[in-house]
Amino acid sequence: MHSPNEEWGIEVPVAGQRDPEQVKGVLEAWIGEQIPGATGVEIDNLVVPQSSGFSNETFLFDAAWTEGGERVDAELVLRSQPATHHLFPEIDLVTQQYLSMKLLGEHSNVPVANVRWAERDESVLGGPFFVMDRLHGVVPADAPPYTQEGFVVEMTPEQRARWARNGVEAMTRVAKVDWRAAGFEHLNLLHHGALGPEQRRNYFHNYLQWAWGDREHPVIHAAWEWLDTHWPADGDLVELCWGDARPGNQMYGGADHTEVIAVFDWEMVSLGNSESDLGWWLFLQEYSLEAGGAQMLPGMLDRAATVALWEELMGRPAANVEFYEILAGFQFSLVMIRLAAMFAAEAGDPSVGAMAIYNPVVGITADKLGIPRPVPPGS
Numbered sequence: 001m002h003s004p005n006e007e008w009g010i011e012v013p014v015a016g017q018r019d020p021e022q023v024k025g026v027l028e029a030w031i032g033e034q035i036p037g038a039t040g041v042e043i044d045n046l047v048v049p050q051s052s053g054f055s056n057e058t059f060l061f062d063a064a065w066t067e068g069g070e071r072v073d074a075e076l077v078l079r080s081q082p083a084t085h086h087l088f089p090e091i092d093l094v095t096q097q098y099l100s101m102k103l104l105g106e107h108s109n110v111p112v113a114n115v116r117w118a119e120r121d122e123s124v125l126g127g128p129f130f131v132m133d134r135l136h137g138v139v140p141a142d143a144p145p146y147t148q149e150g151f152v153v154e155m156t157p158e159q160r161a162r163w164a165r166n167g168v169e170a171m172t173r174v175a176k177v178d179w180r181a182a183g184f185e186h187l188n189l190l191h192h193g194a195l196g197p198e199q200r201r202n203y204f205h206n207y208l209q210w211a212w213g214d215r216e217h218p219v220i221h222a223a224w225e226w227l228d229t230h231w232p233a234d235g236d237l238v239e240l241c242w243g244d245a246r247p248g249n250q251m252y253g254g255a256d257h258t259e260v261i262a263v264f265d266w267e268m269v270s271l272g273n274s275e276s277d278l279g280w281w282l283f284l285q286e287y288s289l290e291a292g293g294a295q296m297l298p299g300m301l302d303r304a305a306t307v308a309l310w311e312e313l314m315g316r317p318a319a320n321v322e323f324y325e326i327l328a329g330f331q332f333s334l335v336m337i338r339l340a341a342m343f344a345a346e347a348g349d350p351s352v353g354a355m356a357i358y359n360p361v362v363g364i365t366a367d368k369l370g371i372p373r374p375v376p377p378g379s
Contacts, residue, residue, distance in 0.1 A: 020048045023059070023125070027078070030124055031063060031131075034117040041065040056093065056267070057082060060134065077113070080129040083122075085342045087335050088267065089210040090203075094118045095186055098130035100266040107182035110173045111262050137251040137261050145292035146247065151257050153297065160299030162258040168306060170260040171245050171281060172313040175274030179240040187240075187271045196235030200272050201228065204331065211334045217357060218374045219366045220337070223330040226369055232320040234273045243268025245277040246284040278310050279324025283332065283364070291360045322368075329365030336361050 024043050032041045046061040059078040064071060081093035098118040104110045118130040140146035147153065155163060179187070188195050192202040208224055242249075244265045251262035270276075282303055289296065296302060301309060307318050340356035354376065363373040 020046055023048055038065045038067050075134040076131050077134045078129055078131050080125055081127040083127050087338045089207050093128045094120055096269055097266045100269050103182045108177045113262055135251055135262050137253040138257050139251050140247040142248055145288045145294050147294040147297055157299035159256045159258055164301045166258055166260050167247050167250055168309050170263055171277055174242045175239045177240045195238055197231055201231055207334055211337045219362045220333050222369055222371055223365055230323055232323055237273040238271055239274040241270045241272050241274050242277050245281045275318055275320055276324045278321055280328040283325050283328035326368050332361045333365055
């Protein structure tokens with residue numbers, strides 16, 4: 001999930017910051033239990049997060065063990081579900097992320113890291129977690145935005161055009177997965193109603209109530225009223241949706257860093273019309289440019305070109321893309337509400353909670369609804 005804390009200059013510490021030596025000992029014992037017959041498990045170069053991720057904590061480490069008489073070395077990544085500061089009302093890291101990546105790796109051409117083991121027992125590390133192989137490539141940054149600094153800026157326009165096309169193409173690979181054959185039935189959230197528009201509408205209404213309730217907000221309730229009125233009858237299009245679809249959740253490799261070698265961050269994975277991924281992609285690009293004060297670079301795809309490419313790759317029109325852009329703004333605004341509450345609690349300063357209303361995400365959403373942007377008092 002995008003990390004706007006740097007924009008606000010706020011660091012969110014992990015409650016009870018972790019002792020690296022303790023984590024090392026726990027993981028050495030745990031990995032030994034995951035590999036039958038493994039001995040001499042050793043962990044080195046452990047990087048333990050001392051400030052929280054917004055959806056997960058990420059640990060990097062090297063591991064070695066003896067298996068079948070041979071020494072095995074592995075570069076690994078561990079993702080852990082935080083015990084507090086949840087951004088979403090329904091979280092199951094093992095099912096949403098580990099299982100999704102496992103199934104995609106086994107049944108699709110979506111590039112994902114190889115996942116190794118998962119643990120639901122919270123007594124091991126304080127929350128569910130899973131371990132995957134570490135990949136080596138480059139990832140477009142959020143802060144400063146990749147349009148201002150980094151490998152995307154250093155590309156030629158021709159390279160950047162390939163990079164942009166390949167990113168959208170990788171996104172559409174997710175939508176083309178035969179999710180039933182691949183075993184994604186667990187994403188059918190029947191407690192929210194029938195699969196399709198009813199289920200999605202009920203999920204997001206529940207999200208609104210969980211994150212904000214009926215308190216006054218100048219944009220979020222107007223957005224929900226608009227969405228509820230204009231929800232498309234697109235139940236014939238039930239596809240696998242990545243959720244957090246954006247270049248910053250793709251890793252690039254190849255000689256010129258234009259090839260997508262991994263798609264990650266599956267905490268928002270769902271079933272529905274995959275135009276929702278297109279809408280999120282477009283909204284996040286607009287947000288990234290505005291929040292960072294950046295401009296489109298030569299070779300990048302603007303909104304019209306991105307929609308046209310998506311339509312070409314999917315073989316159908318993006319009939320409801322405007323709806324899904326507003327849905328993206330609504331959902332991202334709910335994320336900002338949760339972040340505002342988190343920051344206010346950690347900073348011990350209730351005034352930080354004003355971020356729930358006064359932020360670029362809410363502003364862009366207001367623009368798309370044709371209503372005034374909220375203006376902080378005294379501005």
